[in-house]
Amino acid sequence: MPARYGDLITNGTFTNGTTGWWAGDPAYITVATPGTGLEATATTDAVNLWDALVGQDDLILRSGCRYTLSFTARASQPGTTLRAQVGLGADPWTPTIDKTVALGTADTCFTFSFTSTLDTTTGQLSFQFGQSTAVTVYLTEIRLTCSTVEEGFYVDPDSNAAKWLTANPDDPRAKKIERSLVRRPGARWFGDWNNDIKSDLDAYAGEAASEGQLPIVALYNMYNRDNGGQSSGGAASPDAYRAWVDAAAAGIGDRPVLIVLEPDSLAQLGSLPTDAARTERTALVAYAVQTLGTLPAANVYLDGGNATWIRPPEMANRLQDAGIAQVRGFAVNVANFDAVDVCCTYATQITAELARLGIPGKGFVVDTSRNGNGAMDAEGQHVDWCNPAGRRLGVASSIGVGGADYLLWIKVPGDSDGSCGVGPGIPAGAFSPHLAERLIDGG
Missing domain, CATH: 3.20.20.40 (1, 4-beta cellobiohydrolase)
Incomplete structure:
Protein backbone atom coordinates (compact mmCIF):
# COMPACT_ATOMS: atom_id res chain seq x y z
CA MET A 1 0.00 0.00 0.00
CA PRO A 2 1.50 3.39 -0.95
CA ALA A 3 1.99 6.04 1.71
CA ARG A 4 -1.08 8.05 2.73
CA TYR A 5 0.74 10.61 4.84
CA GLY A 6 4.30 11.84 5.17
CA ASP A 7 6.37 11.18 2.03
CA LEU A 8 4.15 9.66 -0.66
CA ILE A 9 7.01 8.88 -3.04
CA THR A 10 9.00 5.66 -2.86
CA ASN A 11 12.62 5.47 -4.02
CA GLY A 12 12.79 9.19 -4.72
CA THR A 13 16.60 9.11 -4.93
CA PHE A 14 16.67 6.04 -7.24
CA THR A 15 19.06 4.22 -4.94
CA ASN A 16 16.98 1.11 -5.73
CA GLY A 17 17.18 1.59 -9.46
CA THR A 18 13.81 2.30 -11.06
CA THR A 19 11.81 0.38 -8.44
CA GLY A 20 8.43 2.08 -8.04
CA TRP A 21 8.82 4.14 -11.23
CA TRP A 22 7.64 3.69 -14.78
CA ALA A 23 8.75 5.23 -18.08
CA GLY A 24 6.89 5.93 -21.32
CA ASP A 25 7.25 4.39 -24.75
CA PRO A 26 10.88 3.25 -25.28
CA ALA A 27 10.68 4.69 -28.78
CA TYR A 28 10.57 8.10 -27.11
CA ILE A 29 12.48 7.65 -23.85
CA THR A 30 15.21 5.53 -22.28
CA VAL A 31 16.19 5.54 -18.61
CA ALA A 32 19.20 4.58 -16.53
CA THR A 33 20.11 4.75 -12.85
CA PRO A 34 23.91 4.98 -12.54
CA GLY A 35 23.70 5.49 -8.77
CA THR A 36 23.38 9.26 -8.64
CA GLY A 37 19.71 9.56 -9.56
CA LEU A 38 17.74 8.96 -12.74
CA GLU A 39 19.04 9.70 -16.24
CA ALA A 40 16.12 9.95 -18.66
CA THR A 41 16.83 10.61 -22.34
CA ALA A 42 14.20 11.78 -24.80
CA THR A 43 14.61 11.01 -28.51
CA THR A 44 14.01 13.40 -31.40
CA ASP A 45 10.73 11.57 -32.06
CA ALA A 46 9.31 12.86 -28.76
CA VAL A 47 7.65 15.97 -30.18
CA ASN A 48 5.25 16.73 -27.34
CA LEU A 49 6.19 17.06 -23.68
CA TRP A 50 4.01 14.06 -22.81
CA ASP A 51 5.70 11.84 -25.40
CA ALA A 52 8.70 11.41 -23.08
CA LEU A 53 7.72 10.94 -19.46
CA VAL A 54 8.49 9.08 -16.25
CA GLY A 55 6.31 8.79 -13.20
CA GLN A 56 4.88 6.98 -10.20
CA ASP A 57 1.32 5.74 -9.70
CA ASP A 58 -1.17 4.86 -6.95
CA LEU A 59 -0.67 8.00 -4.89
CA ILE A 60 -3.38 8.84 -2.37
CA LEU A 61 -4.54 12.44 -2.71
CA ARG A 62 -7.16 14.06 -0.52
CA SER A 63 -9.20 17.10 -1.44
CA GLY A 64 -8.43 20.16 0.65
CA CYS A 65 -5.14 18.81 2.04
CA ARG A 66 -1.87 20.62 1.49
CA TYR A 67 1.07 18.97 -0.28
CA THR A 68 4.64 19.91 -1.13
CA LEU A 69 6.36 18.59 -4.26
CA SER A 70 10.14 18.96 -4.42
CA PHE A 71 12.78 17.58 -6.74
CA THR A 72 16.33 18.26 -7.95
CA ALA A 73 16.89 18.38 -11.70
CA ARG A 74 19.28 19.42 -14.47
CA ALA A 75 19.55 18.77 -18.20
CA SER A 76 22.22 18.03 -20.79
CA GLN A 77 21.47 21.31 -22.52
CA PRO A 78 20.32 24.64 -21.05
CA GLY A 79 16.77 25.83 -21.56
CA THR A 80 15.29 22.32 -21.45
CA THR A 81 11.59 22.36 -20.58
CA LEU A 82 10.42 20.03 -17.81
CA ARG A 83 6.77 19.67 -16.84
CA ALA A 84 5.85 18.28 -13.40
CA GLN A 85 2.27 17.14 -12.84
CA VAL A 86 0.37 15.59 -9.95
CA GLY A 87 -3.13 14.45 -10.78
CA LEU A 88 -5.36 11.54 -11.73
CA GLY A 89 -3.51 8.49 -13.01
CA ALA A 90 -6.28 7.59 -15.47
CA ASP A 91 -8.66 9.29 -17.88
CA PRO A 92 -9.51 12.23 -17.70
CA TRP A 93 -5.98 12.76 -16.23
CA THR A 94 -7.10 15.83 -14.26
CA PRO A 95 -4.12 17.62 -12.69
CA THR A 96 -4.17 19.18 -9.26
CA ILE A 97 -0.77 20.81 -9.89
CA ASP A 98 0.85 21.46 -13.27
CA LYS A 99 4.21 23.26 -13.25
CA THR A 100 6.65 23.88 -16.10
CA VAL A 101 10.27 24.86 -15.40
CA ALA A 102 13.32 25.58 -17.52
CA LEU A 103 16.33 23.45 -16.60
CA GLY A 104 19.96 24.46 -16.74
CA THR A 105 23.01 22.25 -16.70
CA ALA A 106 23.54 22.61 -12.93
CA ASP A 107 21.44 20.82 -10.32
CA THR A 108 18.55 22.98 -9.12
CA CYS A 109 16.05 22.17 -6.40
CA PHE A 110 12.44 23.03 -7.22
CA THR A 111 9.71 23.19 -4.57
CA PHE A 112 5.97 23.71 -5.08
CA SER A 113 3.22 23.67 -2.47
CA PHE A 114 -0.41 23.18 -3.37
CA THR A 115 -3.80 22.23 -2.00
CA SER A 116 -5.27 19.17 -3.68
CA THR A 117 -8.52 19.52 -5.59
CA LEU A 118 -8.69 15.74 -6.00
CA ASP A 119 -9.76 12.92 -3.71
CA THR A 120 -8.36 9.72 -5.14
CA THR A 121 -6.36 6.59 -4.42
CA THR A 122 -5.07 6.49 -8.01
CA GLY A 123 -3.05 9.67 -8.10
CA GLN A 124 -0.01 10.03 -10.33
CA LEU A 125 3.21 12.06 -10.38
CA SER A 126 4.80 12.52 -13.80
CA PHE A 127 7.74 14.38 -15.31
CA GLN A 128 7.42 15.23 -19.02
CA PHE A 129 10.13 16.62 -21.32
CA GLY A 130 9.66 15.67 -24.98
CA GLN A 131 10.77 18.60 -27.20
CA SER A 132 11.80 17.36 -30.66
CA THR A 133 15.46 17.06 -29.72
CA ALA A 134 17.65 14.49 -28.02
CA VAL A 135 18.09 15.63 -24.42
CA THR A 136 18.87 13.97 -21.11
CA VAL A 137 17.18 15.05 -17.89
CA TYR A 138 18.72 14.13 -14.52
CA LEU A 139 16.31 13.75 -11.60
CA THR A 140 16.84 12.95 -7.92
CA GLU A 141 15.59 13.79 -4.40
CA ILE A 142 11.96 13.59 -5.48
CA ARG A 143 9.48 14.00 -2.63
CA LEU A 144 5.75 14.55 -2.32
CA THR A 145 4.83 15.19 1.31
CA CYS A 146 1.55 15.72 3.07
CA SER A 147 0.87 16.65 6.66
CA THR A 148 -1.92 18.99 7.67
CA VAL A 149 -3.89 19.81 10.78
CA GLU A 150 -6.81 17.94 9.24
CA GLU A 151 -4.96 14.87 10.47
CA GLY A 152 -4.18 16.56 13.79
CA PHE A 153 -1.12 17.78 15.64
CA TYR A 154 1.55 15.27 16.55
CA VAL A 155 1.61 14.00 20.14
CA ASP A 156 5.17 13.88 21.44
CA PRO A 157 5.64 10.26 22.60
CA ASP A 158 8.73 11.24 24.61
CA SER A 159 7.44 14.32 26.41
Whole structure:
Protein backbone atom coordinates (compact mmCIF):
# COMPACT_ATOMS: atom_id res chain seq x y z
CA MET A 1 0.00 0.00 0.00
CA PRO A 2 1.50 3.39 -0.95
CA ALA A 3 1.99 6.04 1.71
CA ARG A 4 -1.08 8.05 2.73
CA TYR A 5 0.74 10.61 4.84
CA GLY A 6 4.30 11.84 5.17
CA ASP A 7 6.37 11.18 2.03
CA LEU A 8 4.15 9.66 -0.66
CA ILE A 9 7.01 8.88 -3.04
CA THR A 10 9.00 5.66 -2.86
CA ASN A 11 12.62 5.47 -4.02
CA GLY A 12 12.79 9.19 -4.72
CA THR A 13 16.60 9.11 -4.93
CA PHE A 14 16.67 6.04 -7.24
CA THR A 15 19.06 4.22 -4.94
CA ASN A 16 16.98 1.11 -5.73
CA GLY A 17 17.18 1.59 -9.46
CA THR A 18 13.81 2.30 -11.06
CA THR A 19 11.81 0.38 -8.44
CA GLY A 20 8.43 2.08 -8.04
CA TRP A 21 8.82 4.14 -11.23
CA TRP A 22 7.64 3.69 -14.78
CA ALA A 23 8.75 5.23 -18.08
CA GLY A 24 6.89 5.93 -21.32
CA ASP A 25 7.25 4.39 -24.75
CA PRO A 26 10.88 3.25 -25.28
CA ALA A 27 10.68 4.69 -28.78
CA TYR A 28 10.57 8.10 -27.11
CA ILE A 29 12.48 7.65 -23.85
CA THR A 30 15.21 5.53 -22.28
CA VAL A 31 16.19 5.54 -18.61
CA ALA A 32 19.20 4.58 -16.53
CA THR A 33 20.11 4.75 -12.85
CA PRO A 34 23.91 4.98 -12.54
CA GLY A 35 23.70 5.49 -8.77
CA THR A 36 23.38 9.26 -8.64
CA GLY A 37 19.71 9.56 -9.56
CA LEU A 38 17.74 8.96 -12.74
CA GLU A 39 19.04 9.70 -16.24
CA ALA A 40 16.12 9.95 -18.66
CA THR A 41 16.83 10.61 -22.34
CA ALA A 42 14.20 11.78 -24.80
CA THR A 43 14.61 11.01 -28.51
CA THR A 44 14.01 13.40 -31.40
CA ASP A 45 10.73 11.57 -32.06
CA ALA A 46 9.31 12.86 -28.76
CA VAL A 47 7.65 15.97 -30.18
CA ASN A 48 5.25 16.73 -27.34
CA LEU A 49 6.19 17.06 -23.68
CA TRP A 50 4.01 14.06 -22.81
CA ASP A 51 5.70 11.84 -25.40
CA ALA A 52 8.70 11.41 -23.08
CA LEU A 53 7.72 10.94 -19.46
CA VAL A 54 8.49 9.08 -16.25
CA GLY A 55 6.31 8.79 -13.20
CA GLN A 56 4.88 6.98 -10.20
CA ASP A 57 1.32 5.74 -9.70
CA ASP A 58 -1.17 4.86 -6.95
CA LEU A 59 -0.67 8.00 -4.89
CA ILE A 60 -3.38 8.84 -2.37
CA LEU A 61 -4.54 12.44 -2.71
CA ARG A 62 -7.16 14.06 -0.52
CA SER A 63 -9.20 17.10 -1.44
CA GLY A 64 -8.43 20.16 0.65
CA CYS A 65 -5.14 18.81 2.04
CA ARG A 66 -1.87 20.62 1.49
CA TYR A 67 1.07 18.97 -0.28
CA THR A 68 4.64 19.91 -1.13
CA LEU A 69 6.36 18.59 -4.26
CA SER A 70 10.14 18.96 -4.42
CA PHE A 71 12.78 17.58 -6.74
CA THR A 72 16.33 18.26 -7.95
CA ALA A 73 16.89 18.38 -11.70
CA ARG A 74 19.28 19.42 -14.47
CA ALA A 75 19.55 18.77 -18.20
CA SER A 76 22.22 18.03 -20.79
CA GLN A 77 21.47 21.31 -22.52
CA PRO A 78 20.32 24.64 -21.05
CA GLY A 79 16.77 25.83 -21.56
CA THR A 80 15.29 22.32 -21.45
CA THR A 81 11.59 22.36 -20.58
CA LEU A 82 10.42 20.03 -17.81
CA ARG A 83 6.77 19.67 -16.84
CA ALA A 84 5.85 18.28 -13.40
CA GLN A 85 2.27 17.14 -12.84
CA VAL A 86 0.37 15.59 -9.95
CA GLY A 87 -3.13 14.45 -10.78
CA LEU A 88 -5.36 11.54 -11.73
CA GLY A 89 -3.51 8.49 -13.01
CA ALA A 90 -6.28 7.59 -15.47
CA ASP A 91 -8.66 9.29 -17.88
CA PRO A 92 -9.51 12.23 -17.70
CA TRP A 93 -5.98 12.76 -16.23
CA THR A 94 -7.10 15.83 -14.26
CA PRO A 95 -4.12 17.62 -12.69
CA THR A 96 -4.17 19.18 -9.26
CA ILE A 97 -0.77 20.81 -9.89
CA ASP A 98 0.85 21.46 -13.27
CA LYS A 99 4.21 23.26 -13.25
CA THR A 100 6.65 23.88 -16.10
CA VAL A 101 10.27 24.86 -15.40
CA ALA A 102 13.32 25.58 -17.52
CA LEU A 103 16.33 23.45 -16.60
CA GLY A 104 19.96 24.46 -16.74
CA THR A 105 23.01 22.25 -16.70
CA ALA A 106 23.54 22.61 -12.93
CA ASP A 107 21.44 20.82 -10.32
CA THR A 108 18.55 22.98 -9.12
CA CYS A 109 16.05 22.17 -6.40
CA PHE A 110 12.44 23.03 -7.22
CA THR A 111 9.71 23.19 -4.57
CA PHE A 112 5.97 23.71 -5.08
CA SER A 113 3.22 23.67 -2.47
CA PHE A 114 -0.41 23.18 -3.37
CA THR A 115 -3.80 22.23 -2.00
CA SER A 116 -5.27 19.17 -3.68
CA THR A 117 -8.52 19.52 -5.59
CA LEU A 118 -8.69 15.74 -6.00
CA ASP A 119 -9.76 12.92 -3.71
CA THR A 120 -8.36 9.72 -5.14
CA THR A 121 -6.36 6.59 -4.42
CA THR A 122 -5.07 6.49 -8.01
CA GLY A 123 -3.05 9.67 -8.10
CA GLN A 124 -0.01 10.03 -10.33
CA LEU A 125 3.21 12.06 -10.38
CA SER A 126 4.80 12.52 -13.80
CA PHE A 127 7.74 14.38 -15.31
CA GLN A 128 7.42 15.23 -19.02
CA PHE A 129 10.13 16.62 -21.32
CA GLY A 130 9.66 15.67 -24.98
CA GLN A 131 10.77 18.60 -27.20
CA SER A 132 11.80 17.36 -30.66
CA THR A 133 15.46 17.06 -29.72
CA ALA A 134 17.65 14.49 -28.02
CA VAL A 135 18.09 15.63 -24.42
CA THR A 136 18.87 13.97 -21.11
CA VAL A 137 17.18 15.05 -17.89
CA TYR A 138 18.72 14.13 -14.52
CA LEU A 139 16.31 13.75 -11.60
CA THR A 140 16.84 12.95 -7.92
CA GLU A 141 15.59 13.79 -4.40
CA ILE A 142 11.96 13.59 -5.48
CA ARG A 143 9.48 14.00 -2.63
CA LEU A 144 5.75 14.55 -2.32
CA THR A 145 4.83 15.19 1.31
CA CYS A 146 1.55 15.72 3.07
CA SER A 147 0.87 16.65 6.66
CA THR A 148 -1.92 18.99 7.67
CA VAL A 149 -3.89 19.81 10.78
CA GLU A 150 -6.81 17.94 9.24
CA GLU A 151 -4.96 14.87 10.47
CA GLY A 152 -4.18 16.56 13.79
CA PHE A 153 -1.12 17.78 15.64
CA TYR A 154 1.55 15.27 16.55
CA VAL A 155 1.61 14.00 20.14
CA ASP A 156 5.17 13.88 21.44
CA PRO A 157 5.64 10.26 22.60
CA ASP A 158 8.73 11.24 24.61
CA SER A 159 7.44 14.32 26.41
CA ASN A 160 8.58 14.82 29.97
CA ALA A 161 5.10 13.83 31.14
CA ALA A 162 5.24 10.62 29.06
CA LYS A 163 8.65 9.74 30.47
CA TRP A 164 7.41 10.31 34.00
CA LEU A 165 4.37 8.11 33.34
CA THR A 166 6.56 5.28 32.06
CA ALA A 167 8.70 5.47 35.18
CA ASN A 168 5.76 5.85 37.60
CA PRO A 169 2.81 3.80 36.27
CA ASP A 170 1.48 3.05 39.75
CA ASP A 171 1.60 6.59 41.09
CA PRO A 172 -1.90 7.71 42.19
CA ARG A 173 -1.59 10.73 39.86
CA ALA A 174 -0.64 8.62 36.83
CA LYS A 175 -4.10 8.18 35.29
CA LYS A 176 -5.05 11.84 35.38
CA ILE A 177 -1.63 12.87 34.02
CA GLU A 178 -1.93 10.34 31.20
CA ARG A 179 -5.47 11.41 30.35
CA SER A 180 -4.94 15.15 30.64
CA LEU A 181 -1.33 15.62 29.49
CA VAL A 182 0.35 12.62 27.89
CA ARG A 183 -2.34 12.12 25.25
CA ARG A 184 -2.48 15.80 24.26
CA PRO A 185 -0.40 17.33 21.44
CA GLY A 186 2.00 20.11 22.30
CA ALA A 187 5.41 21.50 21.46
CA ARG A 188 8.71 19.75 21.88
CA TRP A 189 11.43 22.23 22.80
CA PHE A 190 14.87 22.06 21.22
CA GLY A 191 17.92 23.84 22.64
CA ASP A 192 21.42 23.39 24.01
CA TRP A 193 20.41 20.06 25.62
CA ASN A 194 20.25 18.52 22.13
CA ASN A 195 23.67 17.05 21.34
CA ASP A 196 22.92 16.80 17.60
CA ILE A 197 20.18 19.23 16.65
CA LYS A 198 20.16 18.21 12.98
CA SER A 199 19.73 14.53 13.77
CA ASP A 200 17.19 15.16 16.54
CA LEU A 201 14.97 17.40 14.42
CA ASP A 202 15.30 15.09 11.43
CA ALA A 203 14.07 12.19 13.55
CA TYR A 204 11.22 14.15 15.13
CA ALA A 205 9.95 15.67 11.88
CA GLY A 206 10.21 12.27 10.22
CA GLU A 207 8.26 10.52 12.99
CA ALA A 208 5.47 13.07 12.74
CA ALA A 209 5.33 12.87 8.94
CA SER A 210 5.11 9.08 9.10
CA GLU A 211 2.00 9.50 11.25
CA GLY A 212 0.55 12.12 8.93
CA GLN A 213 0.51 14.73 11.68
CA LEU A 214 1.94 18.20 12.16
CA PRO A 215 4.64 18.56 14.83
CA ILE A 216 4.94 21.69 16.94
CA VAL A 217 8.49 22.63 17.88
CA ALA A 218 9.90 25.49 19.93
CA LEU A 219 13.47 26.48 19.08
CA TYR A 220 15.10 27.92 22.20
CA ASN A 221 18.84 28.31 21.96
CA MET A 222 19.46 32.05 21.72
CA TYR A 223 22.91 33.31 22.69
CA ASN A 224 22.62 34.68 26.25
CA ARG A 225 19.23 32.96 26.51
CA ASP A 226 16.82 34.41 29.09
CA ASN A 227 19.43 37.12 29.80
CA GLY A 228 20.90 34.99 32.58
CA GLY A 229 17.52 34.21 34.24
CA GLN A 230 15.94 30.92 35.30
CA SER A 231 16.30 29.48 31.77
CA SER A 232 19.80 30.77 31.13
CA GLY A 233 22.05 28.97 28.69
CA GLY A 234 21.79 28.73 24.94
CA ALA A 235 24.46 28.94 22.27
CA ALA A 236 27.97 29.73 23.46
CA SER A 237 28.51 32.53 20.94
CA PRO A 238 26.73 34.34 18.10
CA ASP A 239 28.60 32.21 15.56
CA ALA A 240 27.62 29.06 17.44
CA TYR A 241 24.00 30.16 17.33
CA ARG A 242 24.06 30.72 13.59
CA ALA A 243 25.61 27.29 13.07
CA TRP A 244 22.93 25.75 15.31
CA VAL A 245 20.17 27.40 13.26
CA ASP A 246 21.72 26.09 10.04
CA ALA A 247 21.78 22.58 11.48
CA ALA A 248 18.19 22.88 12.71
CA ALA A 249 17.02 23.93 9.25
CA ALA A 250 18.88 21.02 7.67
CA GLY A 251 17.22 18.63 10.11
CA ILE A 252 13.71 19.87 9.31
CA GLY A 253 14.27 19.93 5.57
CA ASP A 254 11.06 19.91 3.55
CA ARG A 255 8.89 18.21 6.17
CA PRO A 256 5.87 20.11 7.50
CA VAL A 257 6.64 21.63 10.92
CA LEU A 258 5.10 24.44 12.95
CA ILE A 259 7.96 26.40 14.54
CA VAL A 260 7.74 28.78 17.49
CA LEU A 261 10.99 30.69 17.31
CA GLU A 262 13.01 31.82 20.35
CA PRO A 263 10.52 32.62 23.12
CA ASP A 264 11.29 35.89 24.96
CA SER A 265 14.18 36.78 22.65
CA LEU A 266 12.64 40.04 21.39
CA ALA A 267 10.53 40.80 24.44
CA GLN A 268 13.70 40.82 26.57
CA LEU A 269 15.58 43.29 24.37
CA GLY A 270 15.04 46.08 26.88
CA SER A 271 16.79 44.04 29.57
CA LEU A 272 20.02 43.74 27.61
CA PRO A 273 22.72 46.09 28.92
CA THR A 274 23.85 47.92 25.77
CA ASP A 275 22.67 49.03 22.35
CA ALA A 276 25.29 46.75 20.84
CA ALA A 277 23.84 43.74 22.67
CA ARG A 278 20.33 44.63 21.52
CA THR A 279 21.49 45.03 17.92
CA GLU A 280 23.28 41.71 18.09
CA ARG A 281 20.22 39.92 19.51
CA THR A 282 17.96 41.33 16.79
CA ALA A 283 20.45 40.30 14.11
CA LEU A 284 20.59 36.75 15.47
CA VAL A 285 16.81 36.45 15.47
CA ALA A 286 16.74 37.86 11.94
CA TYR A 287 19.28 35.24 10.86
CA ALA A 288 17.06 32.48 12.23
CA VAL A 289 14.01 33.99 10.54
CA GLN A 290 15.79 34.23 7.21
CA THR A 291 17.14 30.69 7.41
CA LEU A 292 14.00 28.94 8.64
CA GLY A 293 11.75 31.08 6.48
CA THR A 294 13.12 29.41 3.36
CA LEU A 295 12.00 25.95 4.43
CA PRO A 296 9.26 24.94 1.99
CA ALA A 297 6.79 23.32 4.39
CA ALA A 298 7.50 25.08 7.69
CA ASN A 299 5.17 27.62 9.28
CA VAL A 300 7.35 29.88 11.43
CA TYR A 301 5.98 32.03 14.25
CA LEU A 302 8.41 34.47 15.82
CA ASP A 303 7.77 35.05 19.52
CA GLY A 304 5.88 38.27 20.22
CA GLY A 305 5.76 38.38 24.03
CA ASN A 306 2.54 38.67 25.99
CA ALA A 307 -0.24 41.16 26.57
CA THR A 308 1.12 42.73 29.76
CA TRP A 309 4.75 43.12 28.72
CA ILE A 310 5.59 45.11 25.57
CA ARG A 311 3.15 47.58 24.04
CA PRO A 312 1.90 46.58 20.55
CA PRO A 313 3.62 49.38 18.58
CA GLU A 314 6.99 48.59 20.12
CA MET A 315 6.59 44.85 19.63
CA ALA A 316 5.58 45.41 16.01
CA ASN A 317 8.75 47.42 15.46
CA ARG A 318 10.87 44.66 17.01
CA LEU A 319 9.18 42.03 14.87
CA GLN A 320 9.73 44.15 11.78
CA ASP A 321 13.43 44.57 12.58
CA ALA A 322 13.73 40.79 13.03
CA GLY A 323 12.29 40.10 9.57
CA ILE A 324 8.77 38.92 10.31
CA ALA A 325 7.82 39.76 6.73
CA GLN A 326 9.61 36.55 5.72
CA VAL A 327 7.57 34.14 7.88
CA ARG A 328 3.97 33.29 8.70
CA GLY A 329 3.57 35.37 11.85
CA PHE A 330 4.17 35.52 15.58
CA ALA A 331 3.29 33.76 18.84
CA VAL A 332 1.89 35.34 22.00
CA ASN A 333 1.56 34.21 25.62
CA VAL A 334 4.32 31.60 25.40
CA ALA A 335 4.75 30.14 28.91
CA ASN A 336 2.31 32.74 30.23
CA PHE A 337 -1.24 32.74 31.58
CA ASP A 338 -3.33 35.44 29.90
CA ALA A 339 -6.82 34.40 28.83
CA VAL A 340 -7.50 33.74 25.15
CA ASP A 341 -9.54 36.91 24.59
CA VAL A 342 -6.82 39.06 26.14
CA CYS A 343 -4.19 37.38 23.98
CA CYS A 344 -6.18 37.74 20.77
CA THR A 345 -6.85 41.42 21.45
CA TYR A 346 -3.14 42.03 22.00
CA ALA A 347 -2.14 40.05 18.90
CA THR A 348 -4.72 41.82 16.75
CA GLN A 349 -3.26 45.16 17.85
CA ILE A 350 0.19 43.95 16.80
CA THR A 351 -1.09 42.82 13.38
CA ALA A 352 -2.65 46.26 12.88
CA GLU A 353 0.66 47.91 13.75
CA LEU A 354 2.52 45.59 11.38
CA ALA A 355 0.09 46.48 8.60
CA ARG A 356 0.73 50.15 9.31
CA LEU A 357 4.44 49.42 8.87
CA GLY A 358 3.74 47.86 5.47
CA ILE A 359 3.64 44.22 6.61
CA PRO A 360 0.00 43.12 6.29
CA GLY A 361 -1.52 39.67 6.64
CA LYS A 362 0.60 38.24 9.45
CA GLY A 363 -0.97 35.41 11.44
CA PHE A 364 -0.54 34.56 15.10
CA VAL A 365 -0.81 31.65 17.52
CA VAL A 366 -1.66 31.67 21.23
CA ASP A 367 -0.13 29.50 23.93
CA THR A 368 -3.08 28.01 25.84
CA SER A 369 -1.17 25.40 27.81
CA ARG A 370 -1.75 27.04 31.21
CA ASN A 371 -4.26 29.85 30.70
CA GLY A 372 -7.48 28.06 31.66
CA ASN A 373 -7.97 30.37 34.66
CA GLY A 374 -6.46 33.42 33.02
CA ALA A 375 -3.72 35.44 34.70
CA MET A 376 -5.60 37.07 37.58
CA ASP A 377 -5.60 35.87 41.17
CA ALA A 378 -8.57 35.89 43.56
CA GLU A 379 -7.95 39.58 44.37
CA GLY A 380 -7.88 40.59 40.72
CA GLN A 381 -4.12 41.06 40.66
CA HIS A 382 -1.95 39.80 37.82
CA VAL A 383 -0.10 36.65 38.89
CA ASP A 384 3.65 36.27 38.74
CA TRP A 385 5.05 34.51 35.67
CA CYS A 386 6.91 31.81 37.61
CA ASN A 387 4.86 28.74 38.67
CA PRO A 388 1.95 30.77 40.09
CA ALA A 389 -0.78 29.06 42.08
CA GLY A 390 -4.35 28.68 40.91
CA ARG A 391 -3.68 28.17 37.19
CA ARG A 392 -5.38 25.57 35.00
CA LEU A 393 -4.85 23.83 31.64
CA GLY A 394 -6.26 25.78 28.71
CA VAL A 395 -7.82 24.68 25.42
CA ALA A 396 -5.82 21.85 23.88
CA SER A 397 -3.98 22.46 20.59
CA SER A 398 -6.57 23.21 17.93
CA ILE A 399 -7.67 25.57 15.18
CA GLY A 400 -7.70 29.14 16.46
CA VAL A 401 -10.44 31.55 17.48
CA GLY A 402 -10.51 35.34 17.70
CA GLY A 403 -8.34 35.74 14.62
CA ALA A 404 -5.65 33.29 15.76
CA ASP A 405 -4.33 30.70 13.32
CA TYR A 406 -4.07 28.15 16.13
CA LEU A 407 -4.40 27.72 19.87
CA LEU A 408 -1.39 25.65 20.95
CA TRP A 409 0.16 24.06 23.98
CA ILE A 410 3.60 25.59 23.53
CA LYS A 411 4.83 25.54 27.11
CA VAL A 412 4.83 21.92 28.27
CA PRO A 413 2.29 21.66 31.13
CA GLY A 414 3.95 20.33 34.25
CA ASP A 415 7.40 21.58 33.25
CA SER A 416 8.67 24.06 35.82
CA ASP A 417 9.39 27.74 35.14
CA GLY A 418 12.19 27.52 37.69
CA SER A 419 12.70 27.21 41.44
CA CYS A 420 9.89 29.60 42.28
CA GLY A 421 6.19 29.98 43.07
CA VAL A 422 4.55 26.66 43.89
CA GLY A 423 7.59 24.82 42.45
CA PRO A 424 10.43 25.53 44.89
CA GLY A 425 13.49 23.45 44.17
CA ILE A 426 12.26 22.38 40.71
CA PRO A 427 14.65 23.67 38.02
CA ALA A 428 13.37 25.27 34.83
CA GLY A 429 12.28 22.69 32.27
CA ALA A 430 12.01 19.80 34.72
CA PHE A 431 8.70 17.93 34.85
CA SER A 432 6.89 17.84 38.19
CA PRO A 433 3.79 15.72 38.85
CA HIS A 434 2.97 18.19 41.62
CA LEU A 435 2.84 21.10 39.16
CA ALA A 436 0.99 18.95 36.61
CA GLU A 437 -1.71 17.96 39.07
CA ARG A 438 -2.25 21.57 40.12
CA LEU A 439 -2.79 22.55 36.47
CA ILE A 440 -5.20 19.65 35.92
CA ASP A 441 -7.21 20.45 39.06
CA GLY A 442 -6.85 24.22 38.89
CA GLY A 443 -5.20 24.49 42.31
